[in-house]
Amino acid sequence: MDDKPVDKDYILNELNEIHKLDYNYSDGRILGSMCTEAHPFAKEVYCKFLDTNLGDPGLFKGTKLIENKVIKSIGELLSIDEPYGNIVTGGTEANIMAMRAARNHARKYKGIHDGEIIVPASAHFSFKKAADMLNLKIVEAELDENYRIDINSVKNLISDKTVAIVAIAGTTELGLIDPIEEISKIAFENNIYFHVDAAFGGFSIPFLRSMGFDLPQFDFSLEGVCSITVDPHKMGLAPIPAGGILFRKEEYLDVMAVDSPYLTVKTQSTIVGTRMGASSAATYAIMKYLGKEGYSKLAEQLMDNTKFLKEGLEDLGYELVCEPELNIVAFNHPNMETNVLAQKLEDLGWKVSVSKCPVAIRIVLMNHIKKSHLKELLEDLKEII
Ligand SMILES: Cc1ncc(COP(=O)(O)O)c(C=O)c1O
Structure with a gap:
């Protein structure tokens, strides 16, 4: 200096x-x-909210309201009326939160302490970081001849240690959508947490489907889906950093909650403490502006x-x-x-x-x-x- x-x-x-x-x-x-x-409008709004901190939402009640509204709007695209979740830094943090929710839920309700997560061989490397940080073992499901997760491989890999199954809506390398409906059924029947990583596809598949593109169902309309990652900073045109994590039930946030004594709220479920409100505001603005x-x-x-x-x-x-x-x-x-x-x-x-x-x-x-x-x-x- x-x-x-x-x-x-x-x-x-x-x-x-x-x-x-x-x-x-x-x-x-x-x-x-x-x-x-x-998008220029999203950048303009981002700058206006630069000082807001969603880590202390009691001080930034307006911005917290905006985050809730964004999560609800994204939820609407993903066929859920009342989603729970946050705007985070990106797909990596969203996936880590999902794996943490799955691990803590399985620990609390099933007593699993040395959990495994089944992820396709095509999964983004963020799951390796998640497994490393959360002390989970990655069990890799094979891909079929079309580079999508092989359903039988998933079935064969399920064990009494499985805490989550992951499938992808828009793979990082090829942009392919896994057979999510089938995996959702398997996860539901086996009472296993199922996470869909739609970091890439989340801001395009819903629109393409409603225009008649022949793409498979991938969202909360499938009863086994517990959480979805969707990134506004990819096709959502929000400024970096903006990832989204949506949960079907509040209990998935609850199992991650830790006491946050010096803040305006009693507990915190996100991974980071101080976190940007600007990303929520910018995502809210661009979603409304583009429609x-x-x-x-x-x-x-x-x-x-x-x-x-x-x-x-x-x-x-x-x-x-x-x-x-x-x-x-x-x-x-x-x-x-x-x-x-x-x-x-x-x-x-x-x-x-x-x-x-x-x-x-x-x-x-x-x-x-x-x-x-x-x-x-x-x-x-x-x-x-
Ligand atoms: C499917 C998928 N998941 C997760 C991520 C990680 O997202 P980020 O780089 O925003 O953390 C990516 C990034 O390309 C991705 O393609």
């Missing part, structure tokens, strides 16, 4: 220079991110771009590893190693990511990627081969 105060302009210049090292979403070159540029109509249009545009890229790639002789269900396209070329292709794209200034299972170039068609960018990308892919 400097000994003496430094002039604001000097600091801003320095920061602006360093900021230039960052990629901009608007360049359309970021092809592997599940985040995107937040179902706005989000439906956006989701449809993303699927339209997905179709455009898929067809363009196939015309050039590239092979998709699966039919896209949401806005992710993963592909290879039959005559080129994936890593070689990835490097060639990087050399041309594209920021791509490579999926592991299966190995493929993975493009997430987020809102900052326009058709014009896709045309340039397809031109480059044509040159490469």
Whole structure:
């Protein structure tokens, strides 16, 4: 730290220079991110609520009311009238909260102390962090030939130590939706906590379904579903950080509650203490501003771009590893190693990511990627081969 105060302009210049090292979403070159540029209105509202602290909701009653309203609005999209939950920092924290709720619930009501969680091999690595922090053992369910969780594998892995089963609505690598209805039945019949990770798909599947896209049911309308992760900072267009965790019953928050003596409320169930109210306010604002109509249009545009890229790639002789269900396209070329292709794209200034299972170039068609960018990308892919 400097000994003496430094002039604001000097600091801003320095920061602006360093900021230039960052990629901009608007360049359309970021092809592997599940985040995107937040909506300007959401950013405006975020700044107004910067000082609010939902860790001490008695002091910020208005902002707490906003968080409750957002959770209720997201709940409405997920077929539940009275959800319980919070706006948190992202999908990771939401998944950790869900696993903590499941573990504590099983400990209290079933006496399980060395719990296991069954997660698909395609699960996001946040479940590894959750298992590590919560002293749970991960039991990995196999995927079927279409890269979705294998139902029989889940059945076979259930034991008297299972505290939760997890399935995904919009896998990180391929954007696929697991057979959630079937897993929900299995979890319900076995009285096991069932969590759906819809961090990626949560802000698009409900809108696509209501527009007639043929996507499976994944939400609280399925009786076995106990909690859902949905991230406003992905397709919800809220500023980072904004994740959402919704629970079917209040008792899942209760089993996580610890006394919070010096605060305005007696107990706290969230993982973090001091936490941003700005994320709730910004999510509330953008959900109201866009409405179902706005989000439906956006989701449809993303699927339209997905179709455009898929067809363009196939015309050039590239092979998709699966039919896209949401806005992710993963592909290879039959005559080129994936890593070689990835490097060639990087050399041309594209920021791509490579999926592991299966190995493929993975493009997430987020809102900052326009058709014009896709045309340039397809031109480059044509040159490469
Ligand atoms: C399915 C899924 N779950 C959880 C996460 C973690 O979200 P975050 O990076 O916001 O913590 C991601 C991130 O991409 C994801 O795709």
